[in-house]
Amino acid sequence: MAPLGHYPGTSAGPGTGLDPSAAQALAALVVNVADAVYAVDHAGRVLYANPAALAILGYEEHELLGRLSHATIHHTRPDGTPFPEAECPLLRPRTTGEIIRVEEDWFIRHDGTHVPVSYSSAPVPGPDGPAAVVVFRDTTALRAAQTQVREAAAEQAAERARAEELRASRARIVAATLQERRRLGRDLHDGAQQHLVNVSIALQLAAAASPEPDTAALIAHALDETQLAIADLRELAAGLLPSVLVHRGLRGAIETLTARAPLPVSLELIDERFDPQLEAAAYFFVAEALTNVAKHSGATAASVRLARESDELLAEVADDGRGGADPLRGTGLRGLGDRLAALDGTLEIDRPGGGGTRLRARLPARPPEQRPITPAAA
Numbered sequence: 001m002a003p004l005g006h007y008p009g010t011s012a013g014p015g016t017g018l019d020p021s022a023a024q025a026l027a028a029l030v031v032n033v034a035d036a037v038y039a040v041d042h043a044g045r046v047l048y049a050n051p052a053a054l055a056i057l058g059y060e061e062h063e064l065l066g067r068l069s070h071a072t073i074h075h076t077r078p079d080g081t082p083f084p085e086a087e088c089p090l091l092r093p094r095t096t097g098e099i100i101r102v103e104e105d106w107f108i109r110h111d112g113t114h115v116p117v118s119y120s121s122a123p124v125p126g127p128d129g130p131a132a133v134v135v136f137r138d139t140t141a142l143r144a145a146q147t148q149v150r151e152a153a154a155e156q157a158a159e160r161a162r163a164e165e166l167r168a169s170r171a172r173i174v175a176a177t178l179q180e181r182r183r184l185g186r187d188l189h190d191g192a193q194q195h196l197v198n199v200s201i202a203l204q205l206a207a208a209a210s211p212e213p214d215t216a217a218l219i220a221h222a223l224d225e226t227q228l229a230i231a232d233l234r235e236l237a238a239g240l241l242p243s244v245l246v247h248r249g250l251r252g253a254i255e256t257l258t259a260r261a262p263l264p265v266s267l268e269l270i271d272e273r274f275d276p277q278l279e280a281a282a283y284f285f286v287a288e289a290l291t292n293v294a295k296h297s298g299a300t301a302a303s304v305r306l307a308r309e310s311d312e313l314l315a316e317v318a319d320d321g322r323g324g325a326d327p328l329r330g331t332g333l334r335g336l337g338d339r340l341a342a343l344d345g346t347l348e349i350d351r352p353g354g355g356g357t358r359l360r361a362r363l364p365a366r367p368p369e370q371r372p373i374t375p376a377a378a
């Protein structure tokens with residue numbers, strides 16, 4: 001333990017007891033070191049403060065020397081409550097001989113403001129018994145940087161939470177839409193469609209019972225219209241959520257869909273089953289893309305491809321028509337983009353060099369749930 005000496009520029013300390021050149025070197029070091037250094041005697045009075053300590057605390061040397069350290073720079077907490085000396089570890093090394101390090105503390109400047117500091121306090125022999133040397137740093141900049149890092153991390157976490165909430169809410173909307181389609185489909189099937197079937201049976205009975213030819217013709221016409229209405233309702237229910245999609249999956253649903261297409265559609269399909277929401281999204285993608293081919297492309301042929309590419313389900317619809325698919329000109333393609341995005345999927349619109357249009361949907365492939373969803377209409 002080096003004895004506390006007489007440092008240049010101070011009036012503190014007795015002889016050093018060191019070799020004079022070593023003492024001079026030590027003194028120069030303490031004066032010039034970037035860290036703040038001060039020393040207290042056994043009674044807790046300031047014996048010495050280097051220029052860095054004086055600068056941080058805002059004192060002239062003569063204002064600080066001889067003052068009781070705790071009562072001068074450490075007496076009150078930043079919240080204004082008193083900080084009793086008995087609770088303060090800073091000067092303890094004088095009595096216990098231990099070395100103390102504190103990462104977060106504060107000192108009180110000459111002007112009464114608090115300055116955040118970290119310090120270490122070590123015992124040294126003093127003029128009138130064991131003393132302590134305190135080395136400290138102003139941690140204002142460090143704390144500001146830490147606060148900035150914490151705030152940035154919190155902001156990032158909040159951003160991630162917002163993105164996740166957005167994703168989850170889109171997924172909920174898609175799930176709710178699917179649910180609603182199922183409900184509407186069931187209502188159509190169990191309600192209006194059943195009533196119309198009853199009407200058509202009644203009309204058939206009426207036709208059989210009516211000998212009058214004019215009446216029979218009217219009844220036959222009403223029967224035709226009723227059959228058309230039933231067919232329309234079936235079609236509507238199938239558009240909401242085709243039962244074939246639920247029972248036979250994408251392959252069966254796409255085969256059924258393309259069988260009615262007004263142009264030849266070549267198929268390259270897989271048999272695999274996926275999560276119902278995924279199957280519905282892929283199905284409506286293919287249905288809308290093929291409707292667009294028929295409506296806008298003037299194509300002579302189209303193709304549909306379903307593939308499993310590592311963790312993704314890929315659905316692709318291509319035609320050899322005039323090209324020019326543009327999501328800004330309608331609601332179909334944009335709706336598809338939203339529906340796919342809600343399931344973490346993407347929509348790509350490709351204009352192949354040889355003309356025509358190729359739409360590609362990519363979806364993270366999830367396996368089917370345990371519980372199958374019920375079809376819109378059986």
Ligand SMILES: Nc1ncnc2c1ncn2[C@@H]1O[C@H](COP(=O)(O)OP(=O)(O)OP(=O)(O)O)[C@@H](O)[C@H]1O
Nearest residue numbers: 292293296297323324325326329330331332333357
């Ligand atoms: N296969 C295609 N070939 C040529 N043009 C296409 C093709 N698909 C889409 N388009 C063009 O892109 C536009 C946007 O298509 P989108 O499906 O978004 O809307 P829409 O079919 O016009 O109307 P809807 O909202 O009923 O779907 C279409 O209006 C059409 O001009």
Ligand SMILES: [Mg+2]
Nearest residue numbers: 292330332333
């Ligand atoms: Mg469209």
